[in-house]
Amino acid sequence: MEGVDYLADERKKAGFDVDEMKIVWAGSRHDFELTDRISKLVANDPGFSKEGRTMLPRKELFKNTLRKAAYAWKRIIELRLSQEEATMLRRYIDEPAFTDLHWGMFIPALKGQGTDKQQEKWLPLAYKMQIIGCYAQTELGHGSNVQGLETTATFDPQTDEFVIHSPTLTSSKWWPGGLGKVSTHAVVYARLITDGKDYGVNGFIVQLRSLEDHKPLPGVTVGDIGMKFGNGAYNSMDNGVLSFDHVRIPRDQMLMRVSQVTKEGKYVQSDIPRQLLYGTMVYVRQSIVSDASLAMSRAVCIATRYSAVRRQFGSQNGGQETQVIDYKTQQNRLFPLLASAYAFRFVGEWLKWLYTDVTQRLAANDFSTLPEAHACTAGLKSLTTSATADGIEECRKLCGGHGYLCSSGLPELFAVYVPACTYEGDNVVLQLQVARFLMKTISQLGTGKKPVGTISYMGRIEHLMQCRSDVKQAEDWLKPSAVLEAFEARSARMSVACAKNLSKFENQEEGFAELAADLVEAAVAHCQLIVVSKYIEKLQQNIPGKGVKQQLEVLCGIYSLFLLHKHQGDFLGTGYITSKQGSLANDQLRALYSQLRPNAISLVDAFNYTDHYLDSILGRYDGNVYPKLYEAAWKDPLNKSDIADGFHEYIRPLLKQQLRTAKL
Amino acid sequence: MEGVDYLADERKKAGFDVDEMKIVWAGSRHDFELTDRISKLVANDPGFSKEGRTMLPRKELFKNTLRKAAYAWKRIIELRLSQEEATMLRRYIDEPAFTDLHWGMFIPALKGQGTDKQQEKWLPLAYKMQIIGCYAQTELGHGSNVQGLETTATFDPQTDEFVIHSPTLTSSKWWPGGLGKVSTHAVVYARLITDGKDYGVNGFIVQLRSLEDHKPLPGVTVGDIGMKFGNGAYNSMDNGVLSFDHVRIPRDQMLMRVSQVTKEGKYVQSDIPRQLLYGTMVYVRQSIVSDASLAMSRAVCIATRYSAVRRQFGSQNGGQETQVIDYKTQQNRLFPLLASAYAFRFVGEWLKWLYTDVTQRLAANDFSTLPEAHACTAGLKSLTTSATADGIEECRKLCGGHGYLCSSGLPELFAVYVPACTYEGDNVVLQLQVARFLMKTISQLGTGKKPVGTISYMGRIEHLMQCRSDVKQAEDWLKPSAVLEAFEARSARMSVACAKNLSKFENQEEGFAELAADLVEAAVAHCQLIVVSKYIEKLQQNIPGKGVKQQLEVLCGIYSLFLLHKHQGDFLGTGYITSKQGSLANDQLRALYSQLRPNAISLVDAFNYTDHYLDSILGRYDGNVYPKLYEAAWKDPLNKSDIADGFHEYIRPLLKQQLRTAKL
Ligand SMILES: Cc1cc2nc3c(=O)[nH]c(=O)nc-3n(C[C@H](O)[C@H](O)[C@H](O)COP(=O)(O)OP(=O)(O)OC[C@H]3O[C@@H](n4cnc5c(N)ncnc54)[C@H](O)[C@@H]3O)c2cc1C
Ligand SMILES: Cc1cc2nc3c(=O)[nH]c(=O)nc-3n(C[C@H](O)[C@H](O)[C@H](O)COP(=O)(O)OP(=O)(O)OC[C@H]3O[C@@H](n4cnc5c(N)ncnc54)[C@H](O)[C@@H]3O)c2cc1C
Ligand SMILES: [Ca+2]
Known part of the structure; x- marks a missing residue:
């Protein structure tokens, strides 16, 4: 079977140079080489196997994702991958994970909305993953209408702190990826209230879990929102629920690039235009x-x-x-x-x-x-x-x-x-x-x-x-x-x-x-x-x-x-x-x-996808579909035994007309 | 919370008689009463609970479906439900199961394609579920093109038997519901060959598993084809794979309503027109x-x-x-x-x-x-x-x-x-x-x-x-x-x-x-x-x-x-x-x-659906969406503990920069 190519005849028919098309698709020769190299690196590493992904119960699926994320980070360090390469590596692992939000939303939010000083403090921690962050905007009651968010961040000039609070059930944060079980920190969007006045929604850096034992901090209730569409799919992600009971953060954890609150509780717009956001x-x-x-x-x-x-x-x-x-x-x-x-x-x-x-x-x-x-x-x-x-x-x-x-x-x-x-x-x-x-x-x-x-x-x-x-x-x-x-x-x-x-x-x-x-x-x-x-x-x-x-x-x-x-x-x-x-x-x-x-x-x-990335028997490069479909079927847990688990309790009494006395 | 109705105002707005519309929707007063009664019967019986359905691993999901099927049959007998009522009961259990194929395809195939004599023999067994049947037509290689099926049924006049055989990998039966783990019998579609001539596809009654210990009979290889789209969804069904190694069945298990094979191996068309099918x-x-x-x-x-x-x-x-x-x-x-x-x-x-x-x-x-x-x-x-x-x-x-x-x-x-x-x-x-x-x-x-x-x-x-x-x-x-x-x-x-x-x-x-x-x-x-x-x-x-x-x-x-x-x-x-x-x-x-x-x-x-049948927090009759969403989230296995399974192995070493030595 090795080396068979059922699609060879099809490949011969091509009226164009496939290798050149690969470069057009990738965007440049550099991008082609990058994606080609990294996708193969992932495909050939058993640590990134996708085997069984659709059959794992939630907890095991999730744990395996944690493992992959840690392993990926380890490899990134060992191989001294550049940021570009690391991003590609995560893409080809091809499984939603808390790291998507950490790199894709938490860090960009810090960069876009944090002052230079805030960036100096937080970015190095985030870049080394000494903290893990997520992007906590959506609430149970508000998604599209961001201006309607209910979480409050009330300034307390006495202690120079903001009090982050969830005043209602619908103000619970709901959906943020990476929030449920992993993130130690979040950029939390909340109504900024100072001097009794509501200045609308702003971002705040809030620590959620202990950096030692990972326990939620006092006043923080956090968890996973439960199963989502599909088997593996997005269930490797801990989209989370979060509510605050008067949680205090220092004033300088308000993201202050475009507006600030002073020690005295005065709200001021910076000269940096809002449009920058x-x-x-x-x-x-x-x-x-x-x-x-x-x-x-x-x-x-x-x-x-x-x-x-x-x-x-x-x-x-x-x-x-x-x-x-x-x-x-x-x-x-x-x-x-x-x-x-x-x-x-x-x-x-x-x-x-x-x-x-x-x-x-x-x-x-x-x-x-x-x-x-x-x-x-x-x-x-x-x-x-x-x-x-x-x-x-x-x-x-x-x-x-x-x-x-x-x-x-x-x-x-x-x-x-x-x-x-x-x-x-x-x-x-x-x-x-x-x-x-x-x-x-x-x-x-x-x-x-x-x-x-x-x-x-x-x-x-x-x-x-x-x-x-x-x-x-x-x-x-x-x-x-x-x-x-x-x-x-x-x-x-x-x-x-x-x-x-x-x-x-x-x-x-x-x-x-x-x-x-x-x-x-x-x-x-x-x-x-x-x-x-x-x-x-x-x-x-x-x-x-x-x-x-x-x-x-x-x-x-x-x-x-x-x-x-x-x-x-x-x-x-x-x-x-x-x-x-x-x-x-x-x-x-x-x-x-x-x-x-x-x-x-x-x-x-010309897309140059590995069989690992496609993860599809029907889409195999070699077209060897039927034997592989047949082979894969037998891996289902139901096929571990000839006789179904439950036969004695449920099928036999049915066939034997003995249900009357059966315990069901 | 009990008795709350967040949609009461909406309900007051209706400009028509909802009860009358319910009857229009159901089709008749009889159908309304039937569906109303049976859907509530199912909804109120904890034996038919849908709780946790999307979180169960395949094996448990499937076992639970076996339990429900047996329990349903028990209730059907206890309550002496009519066939119409029993069908409704199965509908409102609302979970694909082998019984769908038994009642919906196997029995109709016997009735449609079996002679009177064959019906007399097989139907009583099927009606009492002393045998469980499925409909085995599709193969790995052929679905739409039924005439292209490859399984053969070759008549052996020496023994007055048909030899059912799967000559190729692609001739394996593939997809039939109820086949993988439950059915004792199948209507198998195969090319009828007698006297060296191929008469095209015909149905045959074939026993697959022992009625005693449920083991596949000699020459029969049978199993489940694996996970399908979605969490619970169709995975409660054992869509199956099946191949035959020269399995012999008596001649009178060919479904002979429209064509027959005589003892001598002669193929004859009956006077019953094919169109009847x-x-x-x-x-x-x-x-x-x-x-x-x-x-x-x-x-x-x-x-x-x-x-x-x-x-x-x-x-x-x-x-x-x-x-x-x-x-x-x-x-x-x-x-x-x-x-x-x-x-x-x-x-x-x-x-x-x-x-x-x-x-x-x-x-x-x-x-x-x-x-x-x-x-x-x-x-x-x-x-x-x-x-x-x-x-x-x-x-x-x-x-x-x-x-x-x-x-x-x-x-x-x-x-x-x-x-x-x-x-x-x-x-x-x-x-x-x-x-x-x-x-x-x-x-x-x-x-x-x-x-x-x-x-x-x-x-x-x-x-x-x-x-x-x-x-x-x-x-x-x-x-x-x-x-x-x-x-x-x-x-x-x-x-x-x-x-x-x-x-x-x-x-x-x-x-x-x-x-x-x-x-x-x-x-x-x-x-x-x-x-x-x-x-x-x-x-x-x-x-x-x-x-x-x-x-x-x-x-x-x-x-x-x-x-x-x-x-x-x-x-x-x-x-x-x-x-x-x-x-x-x-x-x-x-x-x-x-x-x-x-x-x-x-x-x-006016559809008159119970909350059990809808099984949707967003679609609840009372509109009490947010508290119930919040409540449901905490049932996810991931929320069993504050700290994620895998924290010590994968998250802590990441945060503490100790991956170099970690086993991943
Ligand atoms: C997998 C996933 C991951 C997510 N990750 C994050 C995350 O990391 N962080 C985070 O903060 N959030 C996250 N979210 C939340 C996401 O941003 C919101 O779900 C999204 O903004 C849509 O808002 P909504 O759910 O409130 O939809 P709604 O606004 O409630 O939409 C419901 C319906 O109303 C319609 N509608 C709403 N407003 C109007 C209008 N003005 N005119 C016409 N029609 C309207 C919509 O078209 C839609 O049909 C995630 C969501 C998902 C599903
Ligand atoms: C959940 C499920 C349950 C099933 N249960 C059973 C069962 O109990 N028993 C059983 O025997 N089978 C069962 N089947 C199999 C089912 O009957 C077949 O999958 C179905 O007949 C489609 O055939 P196929 O899969 O061969 O599709 P194909 O014919 O391979 O279709 C592939 C593509 O080719 C196209 N195509 C095919 N022929 C033509 C044509 N002539 N012209 C133009 N386009 C064409 C189609 O439109 C489609 O886009 C089940 C399938 C599923 C998914
Ligand atoms: Ca599952």
Whole structure:
């Protein structure tokens, strides 16, 4: 069996240089080498085995995660990994853990909201993991509405302390990852009260557990909130509940970068603009978009490989059956997801650039692009995470019955992924923010304020309201300009239609509330345009490697024409295309599927995922699916014995009609 | 806390008689009383508690399911429950178990495919559960393509036996529920080979385990296939793997209703038409559609109640925040699902009638309606299960972060439900069958063969190809005739367009393969029309109870106008409506949401679900969500101790920088 490759024929078909594509996917040769090296390091280390993950009871699962986290840290130190390498190592361990929050939220919060002095004190401790921190914002009663948080931090000038308190049940912190069983510290968001006045929500560094025996400190009630979706999935994380009974912290543990409380209890704003805080948000969201492309590509890799292995129907004269990947319905469900993985990858890359750009501007006190950057990251976070969650489940269905087994990897991938639609901003709430930005942009058209960045097409509103698609034959839809104008016109017209309808309301807020569903559709149209346009920009770059650019063009066409077909109502309804042009787009889409087909396996190989990372029998690199499925089944605890535990008590009396006297 | 009802105000708002609606939902007063009585019986019996279900390791979970099954059987006997009552009891226990397959597939297969003599022998044993059976069709290598099964049943005239054998790894039976650890018998589907000739797939009764010690019989290898999606979910079921090494069964264990093998090994067809077998399929699928309405309504009930409890944003002057159910985006996601629950309920009811009708016709040798009945049940199975799977996940997202907790009930509901999209026919494969039927119908138009039943609208094809919507104002969309014609015209035109495109291909099969994705869309349009039209028919009946009919009309409007909006591209593209008429439909839809809003809670109360059945803290009847969430968290095994298991080995060395020497 060793060395077998059931997908070898598929791999031979590729019309492009897979190694070059790997570099495009990774972002650079450096990134390719980094991810390749670290992912293999993890895959080859038995200390990071995923074996049995979906079968462990919660406590064992969690304990194993603690072990992995400690072991990872040990390896990081032993191998002297850089921060970049360490981050990759944690990614490829591929299991939610308290360290995600420590590195991903606690430290960034200290950096973003702490004064220099606070950073000097706390960061070294955090960097060495002498303290472990989490991000405690959400409460039982408030998530989306952060301004509604109920936890209080009341300043007591007598002792120069804040009193952190949970006045109600609903004010209990609820959800923070790493909080339940591990964190020694938290950045706690609480209403700042001083001098009898409520100054709204601010962050505070609060110690929760003893650094000696790990016991919760007096006044601190803390625990895990219980089982979440899926088997292993997110249950390796101790999302926690926390409440305070008048817990006192020194005044200097208020995060004071943008506002302070003096010894006398006076509230003062620093001269550092509040907007600086948005930089962090842009950063976090860009990483969520890039994670979306990771999750989507993993699911697609599994479904694509299995679709080439799986054969069903269509055998002629006793020959082999048809590979299910050759069915047009399968392609129509799968290939747009493959295209989305690439599209999200590129828009994620661009967001990294945007983050740098925003950071530089902020440093130079230029806040002009912030609203646009904010809307665009919010919208892309929402768009890509929703599409990815749906996409993973579609990939599972594409694998038929076998996709329902944990050993397919897809149930876990789904269960662990879906909260991305909720955390860091509920996806609908985010699109409503985008919609607000769109309406504001439109209301300012003609006032001389020029729309910038991703919204600059609104500057050509007059043209976009009138133009018509000039597509005459299917191939015309391959022209980037044709596609781009279509998405611009659709988005502009949907926004303008909303603005018109809004203007009929006396009260704008009431209008916004009433038309919210339409506004969300307009926001989605705008975000889809961003993804399409960034993909098209990417294609204007020089992309080396035989056939690589051509493949990316095919994928770009599939991504955009699939959306055009799916949302045909928008394109037709706004009058930009005719129904004939819509059908031509669909014809072209089918043709692109046929072009993609021979390259499908190689396009997912280009993700360069190890079998360890995929953790899917259906998605194995070698396609050796059936023997491995069969083998894996026998590992289930139920198969430890021929006769089921419970046979004597419950099955035998049933069969023997002896239930009357049985103890059940 | 006892007796509190946080939703009392909501309940007061209802503009209709909830008790009468309960009867409409149940189907009849008899059905209401039956479901009410049995669901409460189960809810009040601690033997059927669901406590801890998502936290149990596989083995304990499974053992507990065995206990519940035995206990249920004991209660069924003690209480002398009728078959109808016993079925209800099993439904409300609400946990997949081997008994589902025994009663739902094994016994029906015996009845449908066994001769009278075989039924006389086997049914009494099965009815008393002296044997336990399952339905072993799917193999590792073949699911959708039943004709491709590889297991063989070779007749040996020497001994008058069949030799059941698994010639390859992929011929192992794989997936049958109840097979892995419990069933003593199976109906095994295998290729019938006699006299050296392969007569295709037939069913055989095969004993798998000893009735004494439950050990697998010689030549039988059997086990569980391992963990599936979700925590508890479907893991209470022993979906199994099974292979045969030349296992011999007597000739009379071939199910011989439609074909036989004689002692001499001659294959003969009986005079009973093969079509009779389709009756069972119609029956099974109608029950899947009715289960879809159950699952959808449970999810909707949870999300609706919680959306009324949950408040976020919009507090004015320190008052209460807005109930999230008042946000139009929330309504736009939730109310169409509520409407779908009712719509699926009614179409399921109609399918019951169809089943009776088909059965009577078959008995009278009238096969004329069979193709239509077959297409319509296949399509409705596909449509309703796909919509329900998506709908449950949408309900989970509608609950924000808290929906991700198992205690919300929604993750389990999703994980346990999704295979309905795959079993009893993969949903895409089924829609392709519908599409074939549609193309055939169209090709026969004008040949004098009149389309009947749900496809009869095709008889008015000329009108449907030309007519235009005459809607002038939003309210016009309330007219059933306006909606019906829109759905008929859309469906007819999409089918005709496919037929036209097909005719351009020289080879029809190639054309069908190439256009498969469009064909599936046409099939979906046809199925949506069926649901809409059956709902409209339902409203033409006399429906008693104050305001009941009005509410059902509102829901019907929401169901159809939501679909119209979602698939606006179809309606516009086929030229039946203008984009103005599309917007009017959307305006009317919004107005209907407002009409529905005050009735929402009562409309889900009408499902009459016990808290036990819902098993959701967010969906509690009394709306007492927060204290109960808080309480439940502490039951997680991780909270048994303040200090995590693993602290000393993994957390302390990390904090103390002592990893170098730690054993990890
Ligand atoms: C796995 C996971 C990990 C998490 N980790 C952390 C963490 O580390 N730290 C932390 O502090 N928090 C964490 N959270 C909490 C998370 O940030 C919140 O769940 C999230 O912000 C959503 O808020 P919510 O749950 O209050 O949703 P809600 O706001 O209650 O949403 C419920 C529904 O109401 C709708 N809605 C709400 N407001 C509006 C509006 N204005 N208009 C229209 N519709 C509206 C939403 O769209 C949704 O459908 C985590 C959550 C999860 C699931
Ligand atoms: C929870 C569960 C319980 C089950 N219980 C039982 C049981 O009790 N007894 C039993 O015998 N079986 C059972 N099954 C098996 C079930 O019946 C099969 O999984 C189902 O029939 C689908 O077949 P498949 O898995 O082979 O999917 P496949 O046919 O392999 O589907 C894979 C993909 O190929 C596509 N595809 C396949 N053929 C075509 C085509 N011709 N055209 C276009 N696309 C195509 C599908 O759409 C799908 O996307 C169960 C399955 C599950 C998940
Ligand atoms: Ca478990």
